Amino acid sequence: MMIFSEAxxxxxxxxLERYETKRSAILPxxxxxxxxxxxxxxxxxxxxxxxxGLNRVHVREVVTFYSAYLTEKPKKFRIxxxxxxxxxxxxxQKVMAKIEDFMSSYKKKEKELPFSLEGVPCLGxxxxxxxxFVNEDRYLNVSCDNVEAILKKYxx
Amino acid sequence: MAEHKILTEFEGIKDSRSxxxxxxxxxxxxxxxxxxxxxxxxxxxxxxxxLRGRGGAGFPTGLKWSFIPAHIKERYLLCNNxxxxxxxxxxxYILELSPHMLIEGMIISAFAIGAHKAYIYTRCEFYxxxxxxxxxxxEAYKAGYLGKNILGSGFDFDLDHYIGxxxxxxxxxTGLISSLEGKKGQPKVKPPFPAVAGYLGKxxxxxxxxxxxxxxxxxNHGASAYKAIGTEKSAGTKLFCISGPxxxxxxxxxxxxxxxxxxxxxxxxxxxxxxxxxxxxxGGLSAPVLLPEEVEKVTLDYESMASFKSMLGSGAIIVIPxxxxxxxxxxxxxxxxxxxxxxxxxPCREGTGWLANIMKTVMxxxxxxxxxxxxxxxxxxxxxxxxxxxxDAAAMPTKAIITKFKSELLNYLRRG
Ligand SMILES: Cc1cc2nc3c(=O)[nH]c(=O)nc-3n(C[C@H](O)[C@H](O)[C@H](O)COP(=O)(O)O)c2cc1C
Ligand code: SF4
Numbered sequence: 001m002m003i004f005s006e007a008x009x010x011x012x013x014x015x016l017e018r019y020e021t022k023r024s025a026i027l028p029x030x031x032x033x034x035x036x037x038x039x040x041x042x043x044x045x046x047x048x049x050x051x052x053g054l055n056r057v058h059v060r061e062v063v064t065f066y067s068a069y070l071t072e073k074p075k076k077f078r079i080x081x082x083x084x085x086x087x088x089x090x091x092x093q094k095v096m097a098k099i100e101d102f103m104s105s106y107k108k109k110e111k112e113l114p115f116s117l118e119g120v121p122c123l124g125x126x127x128x129x130x131x132x133f134v135n136e137d138r139y140l141n142v143s144c145d146n147v148e149a150i151l152k153k154y155x156x
Numbered sequence: 157m158a159e160h161k162i163l164t165e166f167e168g169i170k171d172s173r174s175x176x177x178x179x180x181x182x183x184x185x186x187x188x189x190x191x192x193x194x195x196x197x198x199x200x201x202x203x204x205x206x207l208r209g210r211g212g213a214g215f216p217t218g219l220k221w222s223f224i225p226a227h228i229k230e231r232y233l234l235c236n237n238x239x240x241x242x243x244x245x246x247x248x249y250i251l252e253l254s255p256h257m258l259i260e261g262m263i264i265s266a267f268a269i270g271a272h273k274a275y276i277y278t279r280c281e282f283y284x285x286x287x288x289x290x291x292x293x294x295e296a297y298k299a300g301y302l303g304k305n306i307l308g309s310g311f312d313f314d315l316d317h318y319i320g321x322x323x324x325x326x327x328x329x330t331g332l333i334s335s336l337e338g339k340k341g342q343p344k345v346k347p348p349f350p351a352v353a354g355y356l357g358k359x360x361x362x363x364x365x366x367x368x369x370x371x372x373x374x375x376n377h378g379a380s381a382y383k384a385i386g387t388e389k390s391a392g393t394k395l396f397c398i399s400g401p402x403x404x405x406x407x408x409x410x411x412x413x414x415x416x417x418x419x420x421x422x423x424x425x426x427x428x429x430x431x432x433x434x435x436x437x438x439g440g441l442s443a444p445v446l447l448p449e450e451v452e453k454v455t456l457d458y459e460s461m462a463s464f465k466s467m468l469g470s471g472a473i474i475v476i477p478x479x480x481x482x483x484x485x486x487x488x489x490x491x492x493x494x495x496x497x498x499x500x501x502x503p504c505r506e507g508t509g510w511l512a513n514i515m516k517t518v519m520x521x522x523x524x525x526x527x528x529x530x531x532x533x534x535x536x537x538x539x540x541x542x543x544x545x546x547x548d549a550a551a552m553p554t555k556a557i558i559t560k561f562k563s564e565l566l567n568y569l570r571r572g
Contacts, residue, residue, distance in 0.1 A: 018316070020273075023338035031280070058338070065340040066321030068280050084242040085441055086399035086474050087285055088488050120323060121243035121492055122441075123281050126399035126472070127406045135437055136283050 004047065008036050012052055022048040026054060026062050030069055067120075075116040077154045080133040081142075083119030086126035091143065092119075095130055098144045101150060114155050160385055160393045162280075163366065164409040166254040173288055175201035175295040184301060186372035190264045191309040198268035202371065204379035206391030211236055211364030212440065212469045213545075214390075214458045215447040221269050223351035224359045229367040232360040233266045233274035234336065235368055238327035240279060240322055241440035242492060243472030244394040247365035248396075249407040251285040254369075255292035257501040259315065261371035263301065266313050269361050277332050289317055328544045329362035330354075331498065333382045342498045343544035367396055386412035390457035394468075398424045400475030401431045416446075419456060420475065433476040435560070439469025441489060442549035444556030445476070466556070474565045482561040483568045486554065487515040504547035507538040511554060521569065528558050528565055 004012070011032050015025040029052075033044050040063055048054040063069045081087075083095050099117050106113040125131045128140025139150055165181065166172035178184070190198055203218025224231060235258065239247045250258055258276070266274050269444040270324055293315055296302045318336055325331040333355050334487070335341040341455025369531035370392065374382050383391045390412035396419060397407045403425030410419060416438060420426065427433060429433045435445045446454060454464050461468045476485070493513035499505045514531055517523040535551035535558075542548070558565065 016476060021337065024318075024336060026338040027335065028319065031319065031321070061340050062321075062338065066323050068320075068322035083488065084492060085437070085488055086221060086243050088485065089400050089474070089476060089480055121495065122240065122244075124239045124245050124248055124279065126243050126474075127247050129399050129405070133281070138283070139309075 004033075004044075004051075005036065006085075010030060011096070012048075013019040016052060016054075022054065026059055027066075029054070030063060033088050035070060041071075076114040077119045077134055077151075078115075079115055079151070080120045080123075081117065082121075082123045082129070082131045084122035084126075086122070087130040092130045093131075095142055095144055095147055098147055099151070104150055115151065121126060157410070160411055161409060161522055162393050163250060163382065163395055164253065164299060164407075166257075169404060170252050173255055174291065174503060175256060175292070175299060175374065178254060182376070182515055184260055186375040187263055187301065188307060190267060190375050191307060191311065195268045195270055196264045198264065198375070199448045201379050202268070202374060205374045205382040206379075206386075206389075207367065207370065207374065207382065208390070208458065209364055210366035210370075210394060210471070211329075211465075212241065212442075214468060217363065217534055219365075220351060221265075221361060223349065224269055224361070226247050228359050230358045231271040231272040232355045233262060233269060233499070234332065234355065234360060235262060235276040235363045235365055236329060236332055236362050237276050237278040237282075237326060237365045238324075238332060239282075239365075240324040240327040241442065241470045243399055243437065243440050243474045244397060244470040246397045246407050246471055248282055248285050249286055249388070249395065250365055250369050252293075255289050256370045257298065257372060258289075258365055259296050259301065260314060261368040263306065263313055264371050264375055265361070265368055267311055270356060271361070272312050272314065274313070275336060277318050277320060277326070277327075279320045280322055283374075286317070286319060293317060297513050312505075323498075324492075325498045325544070325546060328546065331544065333360065333361060337377075340498070342500055343546075345543055355419050367430050372446060382570050387455075387457050387459070389459055390468075394456070394471050396423075396456060396471040396473055398473040398475065399475075401428045401477045402426065402475055403428055410456065413460070414456045416451055416456055418474070419473070420451070424475075427475070427477075433475070434478045434480055434482075437472075437474040437476065437553070440468045440472040441492065442472070442545075443467045443469045443472075445560060447560055477535060481517055481568070482557060482564050483515075486557050487512075487519055488491075489553055489557075490492070490515050490550065493546065497546060497550075501542035501547060504542045504550070507534055507547065509517065510534050511550065518565075523569060525566060525569055526570075528562065532558050539561060 013030045018054040045059045123131050130142050171177050198526050199221045207217045208214040219475040292323040320326050323341045325383040326335040330344040350360040386392050393409050401406045408423040433448045436451050458468050492513040496509045497504045535554045538547045
């Protein structure tokens with residue numbers, strides 16, 4: 001069973017008091033849980049209800065509605081590539097294909113793949129299109145020429 | 157075009173985000189001035205300035221503020237810093253340059269509307285920007301610009317920063333309110349408008365980051381100074397962010413009414429060498445695309461954009477090169493709206509789904525030639541009949557692309 005650390009419990013309590021209603025704490029609390037466990041498990045949701053009085057239906061609706069919350073354990077490095085118009089114009093498709101090539105090289109070497117690749121909606125940095133995140137690190141002007149070097153920094 | 161640097165005043169200034177720098181450049185003096193006035197005088201000042209909301213709809217800001225019912229005292233101010241409209245990256249620039257400008261604008265605006273609590277709602281992918289904003293809020297609290305009895309005025313005001321969780325629809329003001337209440341970010345039926353019943357059912361003003369950040373300048377320089385910039389109906393300057401194959405993509409501040417062509421040529425340095433223009437999306441993805449001959453004539457203000465059946469929107473200018481396949485662009489556009497529809501209204505949920513599905517069959521060369529007419533019809537049924545404007549935002553660019561690029565779209569099918 002997953003148990004929240006004391007520090008996490010303390011954070012949850014402070015969020016529960018921070019807003020006009022307890023319910024407003026759900027989003028920030030889920031962000032904290034995900035920071036600690038990398039994803040949100042049913043166990044966490046039930047603990048929030050049992051120990052902190054947050055209704056499980058209310059919490060679940062938030063977990064499932066927002067794309068930032070993960071319900072399964074993610075790969076160690078999540079690549080989020082902007083899939084909206086400005087980045088497309090500047091070459092998203094080509095660079096994503098290049099990343100897929102790079103990822104398939106793991107298969108050939110029979111190494112475990114530490115990356116996942118997802119196309120995501122506009123990241124709000126279109127002046128540096130194409131843009132991507134690797135976990136929380138933002139990269140701008142990503143191209144077929146520089147993308148491999150960026151990814152190799154994570155797994156060397 | 158460095159003539160008016162209102163929002164970009166701190167461009168090129170070292171350590172521009174710190175309170176120290178902000179104060180050195182006259183920061184928080186507008187707040188002191190505002191406290192010398194009555195709240196309703198500030199509302200009148202903002203009305204007179206001609207300031208219109210910079211989040212997309214261009215609604216007159218002072219007028220919105222005056223809709224708050226006088227008898228309800230618990231009120232809220234929310235800053236819409238969700239910046240999700242594809243192509244838009246201007247609000248984050250304010251956080252990068254001068255988060256204190258936004259804080260000062262929010263204190264003055266809250267004072268004007270009689271709110272003692274405000275939230276900034278920021279999209280979660282702005283990791284660095286969130287840190288900058290939090291640091292500025294901490295500094296402002298420590299220096300006594302936030303909290304109790306600000307500058308001895310007797311006005312108490314708390315500001316908190318709330319982080320979203322990856323949903324475009326939370327940029328819609330009532331979706332934002334739902335999200336801040338800890339719920340799914342689903343928009344609510346209007347009326348009642350948020351100014352009457354918003355966050356927790358209380359009067360709530362939702363304004364865009366850029367709208368709020370310009371308020372200190374208006375208080376400092378007066379309504380007529382602001383109104384003197386721009387055009388008769390579109391007053392002041394605005395941040396425009398340009399992306400696509402131009403030499404200098406980025407955020408630039410120009411007076412409203414500035415010619416789009418000059419903006420591309422002078423601010424953004426023109427098209428990259430060898431690039432020919434196919435069209436421009438002038439106001440974020442929801443804005444209908446303009447053809448090169450329209451780009452020659454249109455100016456960056458609400459009225460001129462409307463006369464070309466497009467819109468100024470968030471000020472996101474997306475340049476499309478001749479080499480860009482419009483089938484692909486339409487598909488990317490529709491996948492976005494389909495993904496982001498919150499699903500409450502049938503025309504939007506089903507309409508965006510059908511449109512995206514038809515585009516999938518087009519890409520697989522399985523569609524018939526009348527598919528675009530069908531899409532046009534579906535899009536027409538999505539307009540003006542839903543809870544929020546996302547449905548319209550999907551329909552408008554679809555219709556424009558089909559109308560303006562029909563032969564290219566048909567050729568795509570004929571080529572197979
Ligand atoms: C689907 C949709 C998405 C929106 N996204 C944003 C956004 O990201 N940021 C924003 O300021 N306004 C956005 N808006 C507009 C807001 O609903 C609202 O009009 C605006 O925040 C009001 O502020 P303003 O009057 O200062 O412009 C969006 C509207 C719709 C329909
Ligand atoms: S129009 Fe679409 S996004 Fe807006 S409330 Fe209806 S279903 Fe949701």
